[in-house]
Amino acid sequence: MFKVTDLCISYENQADVLHHLSLDFSNHKAVGILGANGSGKSTLFAAIVGLLRPTQGEIIYEDRPLDYKKSALYQYRQEVGIVFQEPDHQIFYSIVEDDVAFALKNLGIAPAQIQIRMDEVFSLLKIEHLKKKPVQYLSYGQKKKVAIASVLMLKTKWLLLDEPTSGLDPAGKQQMIEIISQLLQQGTKIILSSHDMDLMYEICDYLYVIDKGTIIKEGKSDQVFLDEEVLKTAGLEQPWLVKVHQQLGFPLVKNQQEFMRTKMKAR
Numbered sequence: 057m058f059k060v061t062d063l064c065i066s067y068e069n070q071a072d073v074l075h076h077l078s079l080d081f082s083n084h085k086a087v088g089i090l091g092a093n094g095s096g097k098s099t100l101f102a103a104i105v106g107l108l109r110p111t112q113g114e115i116i117y118e119d120r121p122l123d124y125k126k127s128a129l130y131q132y133r134q135e136v137g138i139v140f141q142e143p144d145h146q147i148f149y150s151i152v153e154d155d156v157a158f159a160l161k162n163l164g165i166a167p168a169q170i171q172i173r174m175d176e177v178f179s180l181l182k183i184e185h186l187k188k189k190p191v192q193y194l195s196y197g198q199k200k201k202v203a204i205a206s207v208l209m210l211k212t213k214w215l216l217l218d219e220p221t222s223g224l225d226p227a228g229k230q231q232m233i234e235i236i237s238q239l240l241q242q243g244t245k246i247i248l249s250s251h252d253m254d255l256m257y258e259i260c261d262y263l264y265v266i267d268k269g270t271i272i273k274e275g276k277s278d279q280v281f282l283d284e285e286v287l288k289t290a291g292l293e294q295p296w297l298v299k300v301h302q303q304l305g306f307p308l309v310k311n312q313q314e315f316m317r318t319k320m321k322a323r
């Protein structure tokens with residue numbers, strides 16, 4: 057069981073920015089958190105991984121409330137990994153491969169094993185060419201991939217991705233969709249936030265919509281994205297495939313490839 061119950065969070069004794077949020081991730085493979093700028097998505101992610109302590113409510117992982125002792129959190133983060141929105145919050149070492157290897161080195165894993173895992177991860181993200189580069193010379197998108205690589209090294213059961221495609225070019229975005237799909241196929245469970253509605257629609261099976269720190273809707277992906285009013289209230293847009301369905305009566309499909317196949321059949 058992995059859930060959040062009645063969660064309230066505030067920063068430095070100010071008023072709460074998250075208000076009584078309850079989310080249940082247990083029965084889903086890819087849960088999406090939707091919300092406009094400042095709605096509370098990153099705050100929720102920070103709370104889920106234990107970086108912020110609730111003023112009320114709790115995080116429940118495998119039937120136990122989150123234990124905030126350093127050793128317990130260390131253990132928990134071997135199972136629940138996070139990739140922050142800003143790669144600079146995650147990358148510390150000067151050379152890419154040192155940064156990516158850091159967590160496993162820290163766990164005392166043998167160098168040969170680290171190398172094998174690193175080769176897998178670099179190949180999945182197609183960043184083999186960055187291995188020996190100093191982090192400070194990387195572009196934002198490249199740093200983002202290095203930050204993801206560092207977390208993938210741990211093979212966590214759960215992966216929280218806060219805006220994984222922000223700052224990526226179209227090819228990078230498509231690649232990210234493929235990587236996330238591959239991780240899902242390998243059994244990794246994902247909690248994802250993004251302003252890219254097309255990506256959220258394609259990837260997520262369940263969604264929560266947050267507006268000003270409150271959940272205003274939850275449900276299966278199709279159900280949420282068909283609710284134009286709720287999306288408008290939250291300052292969000294429908295994915296283009298949902299618009300084409302609602303406004304032009306085209307069958308509701310999940311991605312561009314399915315759309316093209318359906319269109320060809322209809323000719």
Ligand SMILES: Nc1ncnc2c1ncn2[C@@H]1O[C@H](COP(=O)(O)OP(=O)(O)OP(=O)(O)O)[C@@H](O)[C@H]1O
Binds near residue numbers: 096098099
């Ligand atoms: N360190 C902080 N100290 C005080 N207030 C903060 C801090 N970080 C975030 N906030 C406030 O908390 C609220 C939620 O911010 P948060 O970053 O969680 O939103 P978000 O949904 O992730 O936004 P975005 O889509 O822009 O990334 C905002 O009102 C923000 O100003």
